[in-house]
Amino acid sequence: MSGHTRFDLIILGAGPAGSAAAHVAARTGLRVALVDRRAFPQDKLCGGGITGRAMTVHERVFGTLPPPDLFTTKPDFAFYAHGHPLWAVQDAPPMHMTMRTGWDAALLGCALSAGARDYTGHRVAAIDTGGPAVPVQVTLESGPTLTAPALIGADGVNSIVARALFGRAWEEDQIGFGLEVEAPPIDPDAPVRIDFGAAAWGYGWQFPKPGSTTIGVGGLVARNPAMKATMAAYMDALGVDPDRVKVKGHHLPFGRFRRVPGKGAVLLAGDAAGLVDPITGEGIAHAMQSGALAAEATVAALAEGAPDTSLARYAKALRPIHRSLAQARAIRPIMFSPALRKLFLKGFAGSRRMRHDYLRMMAGEAEYDDLIRQLILRSPRYAGRALRGAFSGG
Template identity: 35%
Template sequence: MDVVDVAVIGAGPAGSAAALAARRSGASVVLLDRADFPRDKPCGDGIAAHALDVLAELGVPDPVAGFAPVPALRLVGPGGGEVVRALPRPAYTVPRRVFDARLVAAAVAAGATLRRHTLRRLDIRPDLVVLDGTLAARAVVGADGAGSTVRRALGFGVNPDRHLALAIRGYAPSGRGPVEQRIVTSGPRWPAYAWMFPVGWSGPAADRPPGLCGADGGGNVGYGEVLRGQPLTRAHLLARLADLLPDLDPAAVTGLRAHHLPLSTHRPEPGRGRVVLAGDALSLINPFTGEGIFYAVLSGSLAGTAAAGAPDRAAEQYRTALRHRLGRHLRHSSAAAGLARRRAVVDAAVYAARRDARVFGTVAELGLGEGLLDARTLTRIGLGLLARAGR
């Protein structure tokens, strides 16, 4: 039976980041995934600058090469008010079929061994973790998504309703208008929103990845809402998408796929002993925006470092690193998500962000990176509530 220092289950952004971090620590790494790459992954495809910072530290300097930056965000509140401003730093929209394959290639180039394998069983022993009786590792990183096998092996169930969202994603030709991310929140079924993110392929035509929609890559469109005890049908999701994006031609949308988003308001323990969880497997989805790529690469990097550096105490080391890096932010994002369950608060936040660029920046950082709520933002939102009540 082969023995490696670190086995990473799942080769998405969290798993690839974990493999890169473990290799930088000198560990031997096997990266397991049930799919061949490139492969599609339903997602909004938004890549915030914060994720690129983490990847640059891991030796991946330009995973968004060929894709144009998206400089602005338009946010429409449930009541119809809206704000559009430049993002603190531009974002990108890169289909996961492209982005994930680039990260996997970087991990392999760094010395990780990639194998196609569907994990079915973990045998956690005092000195090793045995995977399906054929491979052993001194530590394991579970980065195998919302339906994580590793998470179940540790005894943690899936997120319950109100801490789990369902979204549908597709691709459509680009419409006319400014280059901006568009998020349209929904009054009915709140918390819920639709999005349209331009892909913006700007590289040479010869290098254009397959599967993009139109010469410029088209746009990623979708709709998602928090589950509340009732099943959601595909027809319902598509109807809400059409209602919130009336300029979208439903017949032109391709590649429709649904996916679950386990929100960070209900996270399991980061791991136990030699086994740790990262990304969606740890329910690291921003409850305010649904963003998960930054959390994925950051948690993957921290998990890979802990697994390689102290395999017998990986969970302990990882828990400390996560708390140091994301602890305050996760508390603030959970508080923001709680406040935002009142539609009036979201409308007031949009109103405040339209009047104050600093409030807009705080809200964007809270939703896309590791930002924190501050007294100025809370005060401005409170004043917005009063102003709306007065009207």
């Protein structure tokens, strides 16, 4: 394969953000190239926790719910704090747990059925993000150079598109990191387990699935200098034999999102745009949604013959996601800072309403507004202090 191949839109990355973008753009008739260095199906390190929010976004973007055999669904949750049981619930809004191998392959299948051209399993040799009236060029190691008036960087937390635009993919003091293992399956009736305090400015999780149990810890890198030891302690607490599992790690954009998610006709979506919830670590729903919004913005800009207006359109469409992430950042200190955590745990253990709002927020049935309201109602002085700290960059 060599030579130039022209498209209307190149999408780099075929994870949830890229496949959503490709599906939405290709079904309008755009000529779309979907590039990924991974050949699918292939695993991606992730808890695979699909919330109600992600289900709703999937249905909106792809027109259907995902095939039910991709996941197992549980309404039972057990919350722990620093190793001690905090609260258990059997009828929460459910969590759907999947393995990314099947999930990502299914999304890619949707994108290709809509007409996107498949360049998965191809590494990028060079990228030129173009400029006003200068097309984007992506040269693949396998030979061809793809050109298009528009590009969506959906290439994850270490995005080469973000690096090409802004010099770096993420800020050292804002980035998160997660470690995970696939452990042998446990009791099929076991609840989804969440451990506050298992990692600093983060948490631990145990997701029971049919063939395995996904166990992990994640939190801000800057607050967890010994994450491997943290993971070892968590596995020990859950009775996991370290000789029977392989620990893997991956960064996650767990802090500030990119306020300006691209430049001209080059847009960033999903993790590349920093759209992971800074409290729950959920990223799949916002990845699919932002991918779809980036595609819609590009389609509209190209239709008017003005590819450079893509960013303005996309930035406007992303506002609700940015607002939700900003709110999560604002209340994160209340949940995670050692000084204020007691307040949160006390509130969580003592207030049915707060627990209810937390679960609804996790499921995508509510936004952070409701949780903030509960925190302020329960302890206006502490909440006010934390929120002021967060908005001043704390």
